[in-house]
Amino acid sequence: MATSQTPxxxxxxxxxxxxxxxxxxEKNKSRFLTGAAILLLALVAAIGWFVKTSQANSQAQxxxxxxxxxxAYQALIAKYPSSMPAANARLRIASILxxxxxxxxxxxxxxxxxxDFPRHDLxxxxxxxxxxxxxxAGDTASAVATYQQVVTQYPQSYAAPYAAxxxxxxxxxxxxxxxxxxxxxxxxxxxxxxxxxxxAASQLSRLxxxxxxxxxxxxxxxxVAQPAVEAVPAKP
Numbered sequence: 017m018a019t020s021q022t023p024x025x026x027x028x029x030x031x032x033x034x035x036x037x038x039x040x041x042e043k044n045k046s047r048f049l050t051g052a053a054i055l056l057l058a059l060v061a062a063i064g065w066f067v068k069t070s071q072a073n074s075q076a077q078x079x080x081x082x083x084x085x086x087x088a089y090q091a092l093i094a095k096y097p098s099s100m101p102a103a104n105a106r107l108r109i110a111s112i113l114x115x116x117x118x119x120x121x122x123x124x125x126x127x128x129x130x131x132d133f134p135r136h137d138l139x140x141x142x143x144x145x146x147x148x149x150x151x152x153a154g155d156t157a158s159a160v161a162t163y164q165q166v167v168t169q170y171p172q173s174y175a176a177p178y179a180a181x182x183x184x185x186x187x188x189x190x191x192x193x194x195x196x197x198x199x200x201x202x203x204x205x206x207x208x209x210x211x212x213x214x215x216a217a218s219q220l221s222r223l224x225x226x227x228x229x230x231x232x233x234x235x236x237x238x239x240v241a242q243p244a245v246e247a248v249p250a251k252p
Contacts, residue, residue: 077101086112103133110145119149140170144179156186167206177203177210184219197223 079092080101089105096102110125126142126149133139147162159182166179184199196219203216 080104083108097132103129103136103138106132107138107142107145110142114145114149114152117152119153123149137173140166140173140175140179143170144175144182147179147182151182151186156190159183160186167202171206174210177207177212180207181212181216184216188219188223193223 075096077100079088079095083089083092083105086109089109092105093102106125106129110122110129113119113122113125123146126145129136129142130139136142143162143166147159147166150156150162151159163179163183163186166173167176167183170176180199180203184196184203187193187196187199200216200220200223203210203213204220207213
């Protein structure tokens with residue numbers, strides 16, 4: 017005969033929290049499984065994209081190494097427009113066109129590079145190249161504005177001190193000694209460790225030691241690649 021102390025049910029009794037968890041899982045199981053499937057598909061897609069991108073970049077790099085002219089670089093760009101080799105190809109096209117004195121076409125190539133790769137490490141160099149083209153074509157006002165834009169927009173790039181130096185050289189060739197002095201001073205204060213800082217200091221010394229406008233004929237054209245340290249303004 018059962019007493020009041022005899023349990024009515026024998027065996028373990030499921031705790032309320034465990035029961036709630038089991039009911040929650042049964043109720044939401046399909047959602048969790050669907051979410052897991054979506055995450056798995058996303059992971060597979062990401063891996064596939066990475067592999068495809070790596071293969072495309074490798075193929076583009078091979079084409080870049082084998083390219084031997086503007087047409088070959090253009091073919092690379094058409095096939096792999098967003099790749100880093102395509103960015104390098106645009107810069108090489110711009111350089112080739114500049115060497116051929118096709119300044120407008122070279123500038124167009126630099127601008128195309130800046131449009132497609134605005135955050136590239138060499139964006140400042142591309143803008144610098146535009147300024148060089150403008151200077152070489154005789155549009156010194158536009159060149160000065162572009163060089164100033166390089167310094168303002170890409171102050172941490174290798175191109176900034178070269179742009180400032182090229183700006184100063186334009187001023188010097190135009191007999192604007194105070195403007196040239198200001199640009200050279202700016203190089204010393206903002207870019208003291210740059211390769212052109214010593215050249216700027218040398219030009220400042222020349223300006224300070226020589227009264228009046230330096231006279232010379234056939235002054236060499238200023239160049240960022242080979243800064244015209246000895247360039248002096250030609251007589252008008």
